[in-house]
Amino acid sequence: MLNRYPLWKNLLIIFILLIGALYASPNLYPEDYAVQLSGNRDIHQVDQPLMDKVTSALTREGLSFKAAELVDKSGLIRFADGETQLRAKKVISTVLGENYIVALNLAPTTPEWLENIGAGPMKLGLDLRGGVHFLLEVDMATAVAQRLDVYVSEIKVKLREDKLRYRSVDHREDGSLAVKFADAATRDSAAVLLRKDYNEFVFQTDDVENANFLTITLTERTTRAIEDYAIKQNLTTLRNRVNELGVAEPLVQRQGRNRIVVQLPGVQDTAAAKRIIGKTANLEFRLEAKPDDSRGLTETYEFRNEPGRKGVLEKDIIITGSSVSNAQSTFDENGQPQVSITLDNKGGQLMGRTTRNAIKRRMAVLFVEYKARTLVETVDGVQVERRIPYIEKKIISLATIQSVLGNQFRITGLDGAGESSELALLLRAGALAAPVYFVEERTVGPSLGAENIQQGVTSVQIGFALVLIFMLVVYRTFGLLANIALCVNLVLLVAVMSLLSATLTLPGIAGIVLTVGMAVDANVLIFARIKEELKNGLPPQSAISAGFDRAFTTILDANITTLIAAVILFAMGTGPVKGFAITLSVGILTSMFTAILVTRALVNLTYGGRKLKSLSI
Structure with missing residues (x-):
């Protein structure tokens, strides 16, 4: 019968609508303002007595709370509003001190x-939930210097393997490497050998007094490539670290030549975020120096967890943390925390080559952190802050090599499971290719986010109301059915966004407002076609059928072209542009479903199978 859907199609549409309503419904439950408590080490854990101590302090200060609960070894206290939440955080921080993260x-x-x-x-x-915004600067000079230090170790190994004796390999302040030889013939042979494997260098021979030098300088192109790699590697590492933190839809993107923007929605504690995000930690694996090694070939470092104890290590680096492909925090047979390390192929080869000739010697794991001191100077009567970077290296463990090491081994001597977990996280996420320094940090408060949400909701409501009125006035009964389909479209849009765990931003709200207008665009095309068919003399039932069928191609073409534009915006854009593109894309798909299937189902239920003399359109 004309304009009647089969039962299975009506049931399918009803099923989809019910599923959409079910998965959209969680958005009706607003989130509570809360303060989360966690210990910064395993010895400081959150338990019920601690929670009782905190809640008692809040009660004394006259701060009411909705609930206090223990969740996965951390405490969660819920409040009715953001102002009470902020006041409570100060009280709790004072009560707990520095041993806990609030x-x-x-x-x-x-x-x-x-x-x-x-x-x-x-x-x-x-912009809606609040969170933290960091602007990081990558130290490009250190990135180049680190790469040159690796070249120094590689060149020494290469010369030893080919039995070319050298006096020293030094990294000069101007960024070049100076290899010193006893005679010119050995130097020239080394130059021929190294040119084959290191075409990224410019080689120059120099004779100074009784010494013969081979000066090695990076080409400008290679220097730029190292700097570009440092930015890309740091972007990847920071994204991995953010993912390990479990932050929803973070923004990590490059800004300019040497800066990176990091935005963490929902995170309000900058100190806790900086501890992981900005920690420029790496590892160096070195052999302990022999008693007869000259002082010029060794370096002395303190132990990280044993102040006063020192170890003397060789200057040569076997591998760094950049060779680590995986790291997991585990426990040894005595219940002590350790980190199980897996190296990449090159790292495994270098480790095996070194340890093969170092059985019964000790190997140190050196923890390297790049830090900066801020010095305030007065220049022409104006106080100016100057950042002075420095490197802090301390020994984590110094263990005897019992057998040849390959791609897998363990790091022990860590100060608790908390440190082993953090070290494993940093290594698993990848080492930063160059130090990063915080140039700017900003917290977007929840109150500002709430204001943005209210303005966004108001804009959707106004746009939605105007569209509803327009459709009712112009298309009467058909307009009413289109308005019902429009409501369904919004429910499905929210459901799909929730299922995809998509992040809603202010530009995303703009995409929803645009979707509201576009959702009825297809209905306008259909209804205009029905009117045209009625004018051409078709009976009402035939005009309805022809209107839906003949407008379909136009609707499909228009929505596909818009969808292509949205996909390009998502692929090429960043941050706010992506948010707009996501909501627009989802809105296009849901609006096609509601305009073509839902609206027609409603029209069929209203007019299908009846003898009609006219239509209210």
Whole structure:
């Protein structure tokens, strides 16, 4: 019968609508303002007595809270508003001191039965939820210097393997390497050998008094490539670290030649975020120096967890943390924390080659951190801050090599499971190719985010109301059916965004507003076609069928071209542009479903199978 859907199609549409309503419903449960408590080491854990101590302090200060609970070895205290949350954080921080991390958070209130089926609210971006914004600067000079230090070790190994005796290999302040030889013939042979494997250098021979030097300088092109690699590697590493933190839809992107922007929605405690994000930690593996080694070939370092104890190590670096492909925090047979290391192929070869000739000698794991001191100077009567970078190296462990090491081994001697977990995280996420320094840090408060949300919701409501009125006035009964389909479209849009764990930002709200207008565009095309068919003399039922069928191609073409534009925006854009592109793309797909199938189902239920003399359109 004309304009009647079969039962299975109606049931399918109803099923989709019910699923959409189910997965959109968590967004009806607003998040609670909360303060989260966690210990910064395993010896400082959050337990019930500690929670009782905190809640008692809040009660004494007259700060009411909705609930206090223990969740996965951390405490969570919920509050009714953001002002109480901020005041409570200060009180709790004073009570607990520096041994605990006290962070602002937003706690979900979604019913457990919805969470069990994978339903959750949309995640909110930095501009809506609040969070922290960091601007990091990459130390390019150190990136080049680090690469040159690796070249120094490689060149020494290469010369030894070919039995070319050298006096020293030094890294000069001007960025060049100076290899000193006893005679010119050996130097010239070394130059021929090294030119084959190191075409990224410019080689120059120099004779100074009784010494013969081979000066090696990086080409400008190679220097730029090292700097570009440092930025790209740091971007990858920072993204991995952010992912390990479990932050929803972070933004990590390059800005200019040597800066990186990091935005963490929902994170309000900058100190806790900086501890992982900005930590420029790496490892160096070196052999302990022999008693007869000259002082010029050795360096002395303190132990990280044993102040006063020192170890003398060879200057040559076997491998660094950049050779680590995986790291996991585990425990040894005595229950002591350790980190199980897996090296990449090149790292495994270098480790095997070195340890093969070092059985019963000790190898040190050196923990390297790049830090900076801020010095305030007065220049022409104006105080100016100057950042002075420095490197801190301390020994984690110094263990005897019992057998030849390959791609897998363990690091012990760590100060608790907390340190082993953090070290494993940093290594697993990847070593930063160059130090980064915090140029700017900014916290976007939840109150500002709430204001943005309210403005965004108001804009959607106004746009939605104007569209509803327009459709009712112009298309009457058909307009009413289109408005019902538009409501369904919004529900499905929110459901899909929630299922995809997409992040909603202010530009995303703009995409929703645009979707509201585009959602009825298809209905306008269909209804205009129905009117045209009625004018051409077709009976009402035939005009309805022809209107939907003949407008389909136009609707499909228009939506596909818009979808292509949205995909390009997502692929080429960053941050806010991606947020807009996501909501626009999802909105296009849901609006096509509602305009073509849902609206027609409603029209069929209203007019299908009836004898009609006219239509209210």
